Amino acid sequence: MDYIVFDLEWNQGNDGKEGEVKEIPFEILEIGAVKMNEDLAITGKFSRLVKPQVYHEMNQITEKLIHIDLEELEGEEYFPEVAGDFLEWCGKDCIFCTWGQMDLHELQKNMKYYGMEPLENGPMKFYDVQKLFSIGFEDGKARRALEYAVDFLGVEKDIPFHRAFSDAYYTAKVMARLDRSVFGNYSFDVFVKPKTRKDEIRIVFQDYAKYISREFGSKAEALEDREVMGVKCYLCGRNIKRKMKWCTPNGKHYYCAGYCDVHGYVKVKVRVKKSEDDKVYIVKTTKFISEEEMNKMREKRMKPKLI
Ligand SMILES: [Zn+2]
Secondary structure (H helix, E strand, C coil), rough: CEEEEEEEEECCCCCCCCCCCCCCCEEEEEEEEEEEECCCCCCEEEEEECCCCCCCCHHHHHHHHCCCCCHHHCCCCCCHHHHHHHHHHHHHEEEECCCHHHHHHHHHHCCCCHCCCCCCCCCEEEHHHHHHHHHHCCCCCCCCHHHHHHHHHHHCCCCCCCCHHHHHHHHHHHHCHHHHHHCCEEECCCCCCCCCHHHHHHEEEECCCCECCCCCCCHHHHHHCCHHHHCEEECCCCEEEECCEEEEECCCCEEEEEECCCCCCEEEEEEECCCCCHHHEEEEEEECCCHHHHHHHHHCCCCCCCC
């Protein structure tokens, strides 16, 4: 299996004359990628510009971040050709790796806009190297800029930042410095949601469990679902006693806790995520907590709005 580390540069609509096109808020102008083999040695490079078809003037903010001239793009091919070449170059047996969570999502959004086939029929496993860096070298929560990680690891800065290829290249360099033990922490892109109960994602990581549900017609419907609101010990797989009522600080995140006689206290967090056409889906995490954390949760009750 190959690792495809990629990065995109994109443009956005400006306020006023050329407003945002809802289906494609970010139009990809460049795809840069590095292919690494299982030993994390670089075996291939991809770098292509894209001739824009949606936004024909540079967004004021984007312009400062990336260093592409729109005139430079005149002789390039359109997105479907470039993306098609990119995917062919990637090959069939690969996993995508990006700095942060956005690129794989935006790649698929651009592909959908041009009527290309989806990359997968459901949520897609990938590596968020920004997250892996945090797990490997920091607290797992901080999210650093790519250049910070490069400096932190003392990677030689031999090409300028902020072009798709160079950022993919530096991301690959950071990835190659990571201890393999963090590679169990992959992420899921949910551009394509699970369609049926059977397609839902249920994963047990080293210290928590994750569930990504199918789509529901409404939040109310989701919050009635037994699996969404069930409190389980993921080690035993059994439903366990609830130790507090479900509560929510904001109507988007819901918290609960339970107790397993064998494994102890668990904290459950249910996040209601918006999908297309006013539908919702659920990302639920379950993790073990100490009795002290449990008591803190009870005290706080997150300004309870009980459901
Ligand atoms: Zn248990």
